[in-house]
Amino acid sequence: MAYHQDIKIGVLGGGQLGRMLLQSAIDFNLELHMLDPDAQAPCHQLASSFTQGALTDYDTVLSWGAPFDVITIEIENVNVEALRELERQGKKVYPQPDVIALIQDKRTQKQFYQERGIPTAPFILTENREDVAQHVGFLPAVHKLGREGYDGRGVQKIASKAEIHRAFDKPGLLEKLIRFEKEIAVIVARSSTGEVKAFPAVEMVFHPEHNLVEYLFAPARLQQHLSEKAEDIALKVAEELKIVGLLAVEMFVTPQGEILVNEVAPRPHNSGHQTIEANYSSQYEQHLRAILGLPLGDTACKIPSAMVNLLGEAGHSGPARYAGLEQVLELSGVHIHLYGKKITKPFRKMGHVTIVDTSLERLQEKARFVKDTLKVIA
Amino acid sequence: MAYHQDIKIGVLGGGQLGRMLLQSAIDFNLELHMLDPDAQAPCHQLASSFTQGALTDYDTVLSWGAPFDVITIEIENVNVEALRELERQGKKVYPQPDVIALIQDKRTQKQFYQERGIPTAPFILTENREDVAQHVGFLPAVHKLGREGYDGRGVQKIASKAEIHRAFDKPGLLEKLIRFEKEIAVIVARSSTGEVKAFPAVEMVFHPEHNLVEYLFAPARLQQHLSEKAEDIALKVAEELKIVGLLAVEMFVTPQGEILVNEVAPRPHNSGHQTIEANYSSQYEQHLRAILGLPLGDTACKIPSAMVNLLGEAGHSGPARYAGLEQVLELSGVHIHLYGKKITKPFRKMGHVTIVDTSLERLQEKARFVKDTLKVIA
Numbered sequence: 001m002a003y004h005q006d007i008k009i010g011v012l013g014g015g016q017l018g019r020m021l022l023q024s025a026i027d028f029n030l031e032l033h034m035l036d037p038d039a040q041a042p043c044h045q046l047a048s049s050f051t052q053g054a055l056t057d058y059d060t061v062l063s064w065g066a067p068f069d070v071i072t073i074e075i076e077n078v079n080v081e082a083l084r085e086l087e088r089q090g091k092k093v094y095p096q097p098d099v100i101a102l103i104q105d106k107r108t109q110k111q112f113y114q115e116r117g118i119p120t121a122p123f124i125l126t127e128n129r130e131d132v133a134q135h136v137g138f139l140p141a142v143h144k145l146g147r148e149g150y151d152g153r154g155v156q157k158i159a160s161k162a163e164i165h166r167a168f169d170k171p172g173l174l175e176k177l178i179r180f181e182k183e184i185a186v187i188v189a190r191s192s193t194g195e196v197k198a199f200p201a202v203e204m205v206f207h208p209e210h211n212l213v214e215y216l217f218a219p220a221r222l223q224q225h226l227s228e229k230a231e232d233i234a235l236k237v238a239e240e241l242k243i244v245g246l247l248a249v250e251m252f253v254t255p256q257g258e259i260l261v262n263e264v265a266p267r268p269h270n271s272g273h274q275t276i277e278a279n280y281s282s283q284y285e286q287h288l289r290a291i292l293g294l295p296l297g298d299t300a301c302k303i304p305s306a307m308v309n310l311l312g313e314a315g316h317s318g319p320a321r322y323a324g325l326e327q328v329l330e331l332s333g334v335h336i337h338l339y340g341k342k343i344t345k346p347f348r349k350m351g352h353v354t355i356v357d358t359s360l361e362r363l364q365e366k367a368r369f370v371k372d373t374l375k376v377i378a
Numbered sequence: 379m380a381y382h383q384d385i386k387i388g389v390l391g392g393g394q395l396g397r398m399l400l401q402s403a404i405d406f407n408l409e410l411h412m413l414d415p416d417a418q419a420p421c422h423q424l425a426s427s428f429t430q431g432a433l434t435d436y437d438t439v440l441s442w443g444a445p446f447d448v449i450t451i452e453i454e455n456v457n458v459e460a461l462r463e464l465e466r467q468g469k470k471v472y473p474q475p476d477v478i479a480l481i482q483d484k485r486t487q488k489q490f491y492q493e494r495g496i497p498t499a500p501f502i503l504t505e506n507r508e509d510v511a512q513h514v515g516f517l518p519a520v521h522k523l524g525r526e527g528y529d530g531r532g533v534q535k536i537a538s539k540a541e542i543h544r545a546f547d548k549p550g551l552l553e554k555l556i557r558f559e560k561e562i563a564v565i566v567a568r569s570s571t572g573e574v575k576a577f578p579a580v581e582m583v584f585h586p587e588h589n590l591v592e593y594l595f596a597p598a599r600l601q602q603h604l605s606e607k608a609e610d611i612a613l614k615v616a617e618e619l620k621i622v623g624l625l626a627v628e629m630f631v632t633p634q635g636e637i638l639v640n641e642v643a644p645r646p647h648n649s650g651h652q653t654i655e656a657n658y659s660s661q662y663e664q665h666l667r668a669i670l671g672l673p674l675g676d677t678a679c680k681i682p683s684a685m686v687n688l689l690g691e692a693g694h695s696g697p698a699r700y701a702g703l704e705q706v707l708e709l710s711g712v713h714i715h716l717y718g719k720k721i722t723k724p725f726r727k728m729g730h731v732t733i734v735d736t737s738l739e740r741l742q743e744k745a746r747f748v749k750d751t752l753k754v755i756a
Contacts, residue, residue: 004699005716023401026424029716045426046404280711280734289707298710302681302734321382329667332676333658338383338407356658356680 005029007292010068012055013075014043016339016349017268020276021074022046024284035064042340058082065091072245072291074267076100077148094192094244094291095266102241103266107146107173113261116240118233120261121252122176132158132167132174141174143167178260180252183213184220185271186234189286192244192293197286198231199279199299202271205306205367215367216307218274221360222253230259237264246287248272270309274354277335278305303356306367310336310351310376312344318378320344328374331366333357336374350376383407385670388446390433391453392421394717394727395646398654399452400424402662413442420718436460443469450623450669452645454478455526472570472622472669473644480619481644485524485551491639494618496611498639499630500554510536510545510552518555521545556638558630561591562598563649564612567664570622570671575664576609577657577677580649583684583745593745594685596652599738600631608637615642624665626650648687652732655713656683681734684745688714688729688754690722696756698722706752709744711735714752728754 007030011018014036022043025032031048034041039052053060055075061082065071070092071083083097102108113120126132132143139161145154145168156166157177183204190196203220204213220227234249241247248269250262272283281289281297289296312320319342328334338351353370357363385408389396392414400421403410409426412419417430431438433453439460443449448470449461461475480486491498504510510521517539523532523546534544535555561582568574581598582591598605612627619625626647628640650661659667659675667674690698697720706712716729731748735741 019404023404026397026401026718027713027715029718031423045409046424048423281713285713295704295708297707297712300710326673329675330673332678334675335405335659335663337405340404340407 007070008068009033009291010035010065010071011043011047012061012071012073012078014038014041014047014050015074016042016337016351017074018043019046019339020273020282020337021268021284021287024282024288027285028288030288033068035061040342045340055079062086070094070291072267072287073100076104076266080104092192092291095247096242096244099241099243099266103264105146106144106263107171109263110173110175112240113237116236118237118240118261119259121178124174125171126167126174127171129164129167129169132172133161133164135174136161136164138174138176140177142177143174144172146171146173178252179255180260181255182220182222182253183250183262184222184230184253184259185248185250185269186230187246187248187269187272187275187283187286188234188238189246189283189290189296189299190238190243191290191296195296196235196238197296197299198235199272199275199283199286200301201227201230202274204271205364214308214371216271216274217363217367218278218305218307219301226253226257226259233259233261237261241266245290246272246283270352273337273352274305274307274356275299276337277354277356278303303358304360304363305357306355306363308353308355308367308370308374309349310338310353310374312346312348312350312376314346316376316378317345318343320350321377323375323377324373328353328370331355331369334366334370344376344378348376385448386446387411387669388413388443388449389425390439390449390451390456392416392419392425392428393452394420394715394729395452396421397424397717398651398660398715399646399662399665402660402666405663406666408666411446413439418720423718433457440464448472448669450645450665451478454482454644458482470570470669473625474620474622477619477621477644481642483524484522484641485549487641488551488553490618491615494614496615496618496639497637499556502552504545504550504552506549507542507545507547510550511539511542513552514539514542516552516554519552520555521552522550524549524551556630557633558638559633560598560600560631561628561640562600562608562631562637563626563628563647564608565624565626565647565650565653565661565664566612566616567624567661567668567674567677568616568621569668569674573674574613574616575674575677576613577650577653577661577664578679579605579608580652582649583742592686592749594649594652595741595745596656596683596685597679604631604635604637611637611639615639619644623668624650624661648730651715651730652683652685652734653677654715655732655734656681681736682738682741683735684733684741686731686733686745686748686752687727688716688731688752690724690726690728690754692724694754694756695723696721698728699755701753701755702751706731706748709733709747712744712748722754722756726754 014034019042033049034047187199200219202218248265276282333356392412397420411427412425433456565577578597580596585592626643654660711734
């Protein structure tokens, strides 16, 4: 479809990913219309129209989607049947409803990798807790709910028989616990024209003691053949899915140099925020180019970067304040992105900070400083 | 003043500069309220509130400004008396009304340079056409209206006595016609805390035959001592004015290596668009930092860039279309910015294109290609 600025685009979800998509859409004169269950969602004042409603409700999605030419998502927990009906009505729905459905269920996602020869950790499908108990020999493993496991929910480590009582009593899967050296992500775009491009791999940096992700580093510090392998795998997943739009592919790098797909998200992703400042094209612009059938942008890095998520401080709930903002803005190469959420809660994603620097050492120092200094409190 | 996201900011003008300021303000959770005479101005759907009204009308500006804590501008043709009254009421008005008033009149602007030892072309103040005729010996000169000369209007070259009939019959000035090798610009920010920083000088590239600006090149290709001299002069102008906010300083570089100030603009400027993609901080973010008293951002270039203004094609008026957009988006490092104007007219500023590339030769080739390929037609 040829670009024209009067094309009507609907977006399911109006959170921070939608907000950054909106910022990019302004450059293309594109109006984005959004649906979100939260009346105060980050996009509520910025979208060309904002509708409050449940993304998982068939009738809501169907009637909301009626006026648009193209429909996309910024969150995958949406009503796929309504999207299928909108597609039948002739609308472009990108990513396609079938792709969203496959990804929504971690069981079908894993089976897909297996069928298509995409490397992933060994797994067993389980129907309920009793079923998990049948596979003691497979432990230690990560037990994952098939559906509705978002943002760390629906995932449970089961080290041994003694922990099986913690298993979910619903359809899920047991995945072999993988020792990994690095956790990386590659964001791929596939256009409605079939063109594909991968952003360089990025790396999650873990705190040396707490074993929590501290910040993200781009590009990933990997031997070149591993970076290339990771990009090839991510491209293969996107091509096998025939997705139109962005696909974020999270992967593990094992000590043996294997690369295993962990999971994917069919939308802009937390691991691509830094592309706004650090790459020739941002993931947000790339998503718009992909769903509009425009040529994909160059994904190369302009400059190395680190990205720190800004989470609500533990013990603080209420109207958000940003302590340490001025000290952080004194550093060269620091760029803050606040998400417009008035209320902070413990661990709520309130914003992120991107840092660009030509020196990897300084990047690390600055990332730690930002992490230690900037606090979202109430 | 300490940063807080509930600070109410009013902006006089809602054009493309305001639009890019809005895109940056989103990252700081800042809401911008805008006043513009055009109900369809580029910000009309994006500002937190948009009021249609005359920027030059005392009562309009005064009553519109009442709810805000900080007031700024994206165009300098505004009612200064109303801003003075808002300042008396305790609001922060940045840039300050006295600075805007001085810059609004090219006569006081030139006198200011002369008094403060800022290098500028020799000039004579003139009151009317008859007065111009008294200074035949000063020709060839550029005759400028003191007030209301915007966007190339109010400027007239007078080569000799025979052309004096073209002189304005109003207060203005005659400026010695300068032979220059390059036309450059330096954007400076001065914060309410007194901190100052200059962006690297940029250069206007003229078409080899038509003698029209073809595109902008950043950083300017100048010997280092000349770049530094230009930045020093621009910083001096900002410090002498004690401006709070951005100041764009346009300068000529003569064949003798002199640098002369041509004129200044107290706001984000066309010569700083490329800072969005090419510098550590954009001019828009820098303006927000300056007026909020936040630390100023690093102004260094991440990567060389060129910027092409996208003007309405001659002979085309009506609903805008963008021919050649897809070819241009196929080039690596190209980023388009459309300004949301539905209607194109000959030479109307409809958008711009920034190109980033590590190779200066490729940048030039791509800038020419964009200029020749992307056309705003009706």
